[in-house]
């Protein structure tokens with residue numbers, strides 16, 4: 001029986017000062033003035049239009065992602081949150097995250113964002129090395145990261161994440177480790193540690209920079225992981241590390257196949273419709289101009305898709321297998337509405353390959369399964 005999981009709200013703010021050459025997000029260089037007021041009105045109308053799909057449900061997390069949400073001032077975020085509070089039932093300790101670019105903190109202080117209700121920040125540092133930051137086309141320097149961290153501590157926002165990338169153009173193992181050292185010294189609650197990948201339709205894909213070889217990148221991953229473990233970080237998801245009890249509630253909900261409303265240009269949503277016993281994925285109009293026009297014609301949705309049994313199995317395992325925690329087969333049944341007998345064949349195959357162990361209704365990844373996570377996920381594409 002399909003049971004609605006926790007519900008989050010994702011808010012996409014699509015503009016950046018300029019486009020980074022490796023970025024394949026729905027982000028757009030800002031030309032001229034930020035159309036903040038029009039966009040805020042569009043976001044709230046978009047949310048209002050979605051409300052009938054989540055009547056009676058509480059929201060446990062809100063995430064302002066981008067783009068560069070910190071281009072919006074604290075006052076503007078305050079307006080959005082104030083009006084949302086009148087539309088949604090938020091749980092008392094709702095987690096509200098703002099992604100911030102260290103190059104834009106002069107737009108407003110974290111104290112002002114905290115007063116607006118932001119209680120978690122994800123800082124897009126990427127590196128503490130100025131040469132690496134230049135190679136990535138970032139608008140900030142390492143000083144900006146340190147100033148941002150000071151401002152976070154001064155605002156009393158201890159629940160913050162630092163985004164770091166490794167395998168950067170010209171980066172040595174030593175430099176990758178220094179980045180982790182400097183991130184740890186900032187005392188974040190959370191570190192997201194990703195390998196730079198060259199995504200299609202980016203400037204880096206068209207003009208690839210020279211990257212460290214596979215062996216060096218593997219050595220970076222191992223050495224950085226060891227350093228994070230020594231600093232008491234727990235690797236609860238492939239790229240996500242947290243101090244005990246400081247996981248990202250919003251992201252954890254994605255990986256546990258939870259529900260989320262997605263508002264804003266190109267935002268994705270996933271919603272369990274318990275009465276109809278179906279799960280929908282939604283995508284809003286992608287281009288900011290088309291999205292703003294939806295405020296006039298009401299055509300917010302670019303796509304709605306009902307997940308069939310095959311997609312449910314794959315998407316559930318694709319997400320949940322990113323996590324270190326075991327999967328419960330009863331949780332799988334509640335989240336997908338499917339019967340565990342329907343996944344007997346892929347489970348057996350994964351056990352035979354030594355990638356998981358199944359016992360007493362729990363699916364636990366082996367060390368081999370974690371190392372060859374993509375292969376393991378692929379088994380559930382049946």
Ligand code: SF4
Nearest residue numbers: 016019020023027067
């Ligand atoms: S700041 Fe972030 S979202 Fe914007 S272009 Fe760079 S990587 Fe993409």
